[in-house]
Amino acid sequence: MSEELGNIALEAGELLRYAMDPRETPFQSKRYSALMNQLYTSSTFKVVFENMTQGLEIQILAYSPHGVFVTGRERGPFAFKMEDYKSGMRVEERVVHGLLMLGIAAYCFPTAEVLDQDDDILRPRFTVEQVAAFVQGLCRICKANNPGDPEQGTPELQLAWQTILGLPLTMSTGQGKMAIGSLAGKLQYALDRLVDNGLMRFLSEDGWGTFQPTPAYRIQVKQMAGHQMLKLIQSIHQEATAAQEVKPNG
Amino acid sequence: MLTAPLHRMEGTKGHRIAELQKQDLRMLALRVMDLTIERMGLGYGAMREVIVEEVALLVRRADPTLGLPDAKVVVEIVIEGLLNDTERRQAFREPYASVENEGITWREFTFNLLEEISPDDNIYLRVTIEGIHLYTGMLGFNIEDAQVANEIVLQYQISRGRLSDAVQTAREAEFRSIQYDAQIQGLLNAAKRDIRQVNWVKDALSAIGAARDHILQRLKIEKQILDAIEEKYESAEMEEIQQLTALKQQVNRCMVRHMQLHKLLISVNPDYLDEQLQQAFKISGFNPLPNIDKEILQPALLFTVRQLKGSTTGILRSFAPPQPPRLLSLELLIEKLTAPIREDKPHVLDTRTPELDEIETDKGPFSVEDEENVKLLLQETSGPTRLSRVLEFARQESMPLSTQRLLVLDVLRNFGAEDGEAGYPVRLADEKFKSANFEGHDLTLEVEHE
Numbered sequence: 001m002s003e004e005l006g007n008i009a010l011e012a013g014e015l016l017r018y019a020m021d022p023r024e025t026p027f028q029s030k031r032y033s034a035l036m037n038q039l040y041t042s043s044t045f046k047v048v049f050e051n052m053t054q055g056l057e058i059q060i061l062a063y064s065p066h067g068v069f070v071t072g073r074e075r076g077p078f079a080f081k082m083e084d085y086k087s088g089m090r091v092e093e094r095v096v097h098g099l100l101m102l103g104i105a106a107y108c109f110p111t112a113e114v115l116d117q118d119d120d121i122l123r124p125r126f127t128v129e130q131v132a133a134f135v136q137g138l139c140r141i142c143k144a145n146n147p148g149d150p151e152q153g154t155p156e157l158q159l160a161w162q163t164i165l166g167l168p169l170t171m172s173t174g175q176g177k178m179a180i181g182s183l184a185g186k187l188q189y190a191l192d193r194l195v196d197n198g199l200m201r202f203l204s205e206d207g208w209g210t211f212q213p214t215p216a217y218r219i220q221v222k223q224m225a226g227h228q229m230l231k232l233i234q235s236i237h238q239e240a241t242a243a244q245e246v247k248p249n250g
Numbered sequence: 251m252l253t254a255p256l257h258r259m260e261g262t263k264g265h266r267i268a269e270l271q272k273q274d275l276r277m278l279a280l281r282v283m284d285l286t287i288e289r290m291g292l293g294y295g296a297m298r299e300v301i302v303e304e305v306a307l308l309v310r311r312a313d314p315t316l317g318l319p320d321a322k323v324v325v326e327i328v329i330e331g332l333l334n335d336t337e338r339r340q341a342f343r344e345p346y347a348s349v350e351n352e353g354i355t356w357r358e359f360t361f362n363l364l365e366e367i368s369p370d371d372n373i374y375l376r377v378t379i380e381g382i383h384l385y386t387g388m389l390g391f392n393i394e395d396a397q398v399a400n401e402i403v404l405q406y407q408i409s410r411g412r413l414s415d416a417v418q419t420a421r422e423a424e425f426r427s428i429q430y431d432a433q434i435q436g437l438l439n440a441a442k443r444d445i446r447q448v449n450w451v452k453d454a455l456s457a458i459g460a461a462r463d464h465i466l467q468r469l470k471i472e473k474q475i476l477d478a479i480e481e482k483y484e485s486a487e488m489e490e491i492q493q494l495t496a497l498k499q500q501v502n503r504c505m506v507r508h509m510q511l512h513k514l515l516i517s518v519n520p521d522y523l524d525e526q527l528q529q530a531f532k533i534s535g536f537n538p539l540p541n542i543d544k545e546i547l548q549p550a551l552l553f554t555v556r557q558l559k560g561s562t563t564g565i566l567r568s569f570a571p572p573q574p575p576r577l578l579s580l581e582l583l584i585e586k587l588t589a590p591i592r593e594d595k596p597h598v599l600d601t602r603t604p605e606l607d608e609i610e611t612d613k614g615p616f617s618v619e620d621e622e623n624v625k626l627l628l629q630e631t632s633g634p635t636r637l638s639r640v641l642e643f644a645r646q647e648s649m650p651l652s653t654q655r656l657l658v659l660d661v662l663r664n665f666g667a668e669d670g671e672a673g674y675p676v677r678l679a680d681e682k683f684k685s686a687n688f689e690g691h692d693l694t695l696e697v698e699h700e
Contacts, residue, residue: 022571027371058572065369071572078572085566095555098562101569102550106543110338115539122366122373124339142551156556163555197571215368220569222539228568230540232561233549240557 005048011035012049016058019068020078022198022216026067039063061223064119066215071224085193092155092163099160100183100190102229103135105221108213115222119215127207128187132169136183139165170208184208251344251359252384256280259331266327269320272313278328281305283364283385286375288421290428294367295374302326329375332364379439382432394464397426401471408478413493420500427468427504431511434461438518458515465512472505616656623653624660628674628697637661637693638683651687658688661695674698 015035018024026033038045040063053060057076061069072078082094089097107130108123109115142161155163164183171182178185191211194200199217203210256276263270282305289296305328306321316324333339341360348355361380366373377385400423407416437457479498486494540546550558627640627649637658644654665676679692 020572020574025371071567071570074567077575080563080567080570080573082563082566084570084573091559092555094562095558098558098565099547099550101565102542102547106547107338109542110340111543112539112541114338114340115542118367120367120369122368124333124335126338138548138551142548156559157554159552159554160558161551164551194569197569199569221542224568227540229542229546229565232564233546236553236557236561237549240553 005044008042008045008048009052011038012045012052015039015049015068016052016056016070019070020058024067025198026065032067036063036065036067039068059224062219064215064219066119066219069216069219069223086189090155092158095160096163096167097186097190099164100135100186103138104131104187104190104194105229107131107134108217109221115218117218119219119222121218122215123213123218125203125210125212127211128184128191128209129207131187132184132208135164135187136169178208251346252361252363252380254344255331255334255342255363259328267323269313269316269324270327273309273324274312275328275331278305278308278325279332280385281308282325282328282332282375283377283381286364286377287382287385287428288425290376294369294372295376298329298366298373298375301329301375329364332381333366334362379432379436382429383436385429394430397423397430397464397468400426401468401475404475405471405478408475408482408497411482411490413482413490413497417493417496417500420497420504424500424504427507430464431507434511434515438514458518462512462515465508465515468508469505469512472501472508475501476505616652620650620653620656623649624657627653627657628660628695629699631695631697632699634694634696636679636683637695638685640695641685641688645685654687661693664695665693 014031015038018029018032018035024032026036039049050060053070056078057073058070058078059073061071063069072080082089086097107126114123139161142159143165146159158166167181167183167186169182170184171179173179178188180186180189188209191200191202191209194217195202195211198214199220200211200213203212253276256279259279260275263273263275282301285301285304286296289300302322302325305325306318309321309324310316310318313321330336334342339362341362344359344361345356346359348357362378363381363384365376365378367376368374400419404416404419404423407413407419437454476498479494479501482494483491623644627644630643631640640657641654644657661676664672664674665678667673674695674697676693676695679694681692682690683692
């Protein structure tokens with residue numbers, strides 16, 4: 001192996017290290033910026049970098065002036081595990097957290113056109129209070145459109161909007177903080193995780209917490225979340241339809 | 251149509267805070283756009299706080315009773331209005347009727363006026379192409395004519411040596427070049443967005459041809475202006491050199507912008523043909539990205555928890571970076587396990603009461619003997635006596651140093667005492683004295699004996 005190729009592999013590894021820390025940006029680090037420049041100018045470097053990520057089962061979501069965006073492939077060594085988000089959650093709690101992640105994305109990107117804008121264009125600042133009202137509002141519309149008695153049974157048989165409406169909007173802990181058992185507490189938890197991952201900026205405590213999405217959030221939602229989430233919902237819909245079609249004959 | 255959001259902002263201000271009553275929000279909005287466009291010539295745009303600071307001064311001029319924080323709140327409301335924050339920064343939508351095939355068809359014009367961008371971790375405001383159109387329309391003149399006029403004035407000012415005026419004119423010329431850039435980009439974007447909106451062969455191609463000629467002419471004149479600036483450098487004084495450098499930078503920026511625009515105009519026809527090809531097969535209103543609210547969240551709310559539980563990991567994974575697994579190093583593990591145990595200090599403050607020893611406080615620096623000696627010394631005096639003499643006497647009598655110190659302090663206390671409070675009168679003598687232990691102005695004391 002030539003010395004040059006060895007150096008390229010070393011630098012590709014260095015770029016991957018930067019890519020895996022979502023709080024690093026090429027604007028903060030000159031080294032990251034130089035490696036990004038190499039990515040755009042050297043085809044050999046790009047091939048080595050992409051092969052390296054493929055071998056590690058890491059998926060490249062996007063190359064952008066804001067950095068390289070990557071995620072772990074399902075069942076790969078870098079894959080996301082539920083414990084990485086929050087351990088010890090009950091099924092209904094997990095589902096609510098997932099839906100609230102969707103709620104935040106839907107609030108930030110109200111239409112496909114807005115999501116499709118340039119990555120540099122910032123979305124508005126918003127408060128936990130506003131997103132909570134938005135999600136509750138959607139759930140109330142669902143309730144109004146389904147006036148029949150809600151299905152009684154285990155929490156798993158409840159419809160998602162019923163589970164969310166069953167949560168108190170706010171609840172205080174003994175220390176005077178927002179309890180995670182409340183809707184606002186769960187939203188705060190979700191937004192804090194997004195801040196940890198460099199996808200949101202925390203601005204102030206106003207309105208139970210004021211945040212603004214970073215360009216990285218748009219890139220993440222645009223490149224992966226949108227399609228991934230749509231596919232998930234479509235597959236559930238297909239399963240539900242198939243189950244209904246099978247029932248009369250069974 | 252472009253001005254409709256400004257009129258709405260002004261029309262609905264009565265429902266908002268009282269501080270808005272004496273303000274014309276339309277004028278403030280235009281001022282925000284004006285200042286932002288001005289800074290767009292220098293970089294990405296304007297820092298939000300800079301705009302707020304500057305426009306707040308204008309707000310206070312309209313209503314001097316407002317404090318600076320309230321004035322800033324007013325400017326923030328205007329900026330939020332221009333960003334359309336109440337509609338979560340979606341595009342403004344203005345319906346309009348058009349006559350088509352002798353019938354009336356209602357259409358919708360969508361546009362943004364201001365954007366907040368973060369191209370480099372900092373946050374800037376940027377006026378959109380439609381916003382620049384609005385602003386240009388407000389000024390009510392043709393940009394091409396204004397550019398030509400600016401350049402003639404600039405050449406004249408440089409040739410006459412009126413450099414500070416020329417810097418101002420060059421600033422305006424740069425502003426016009428930004429506007430012209432926006433005008434051309436607007437035309438091309440309209441064609442790209444929907445090719446049916448623009449008659450390419452009849453309108454667009456002729457407009458592009460005219461634009462190319464206009465830009466070539468600008469580049470030629472800008473080259474002449476740069477030559478004139480270079481000539482001026484030779485005879486310029488220090489102060490003029492700074493102005494000439496500023497001028498040169500501004501003209502250079504205009505040239506770069508015009509060259510980029512020229513490059514764009516040269517390549518625009520093939521781009522248009524590609525776009526035409528793509529749009530011919532495009533379903534109207536189709537966007538490859540999903541509407542997260544309507545296509546994902548709302549359907550998901552109607553599923554049961556059981557149906558959704560398998561998908562939650564997938565949803566949360568969408569917002570998480572790769573999670574690096576922790577790799578075991580046996581050497582490191584053994585090192586950590588065998589390291590000496592550190593005594594963890596408790597996380598509470600040490601609130602134990604310290605053990606205190608009593609110290610002797612009744613024993614002062616002077617003894618009873620010293621006090622007796624001082625009394626004796628004072629009694630020995632007769633009539634006005636110098637302090638230096640009394641000290642000499644004490645030394646001769648082998649009285650301790652502490653006695654002498656107490657004597658000095660007692661004399662000084664009586665010297666500085668208020669009228670009626672002194673035990674005996676003390677006044678300043680004309681001489682100084684110096685002994686082994688004391689030195690300074692001598693004092694005369696007069697003790698009355700009973």
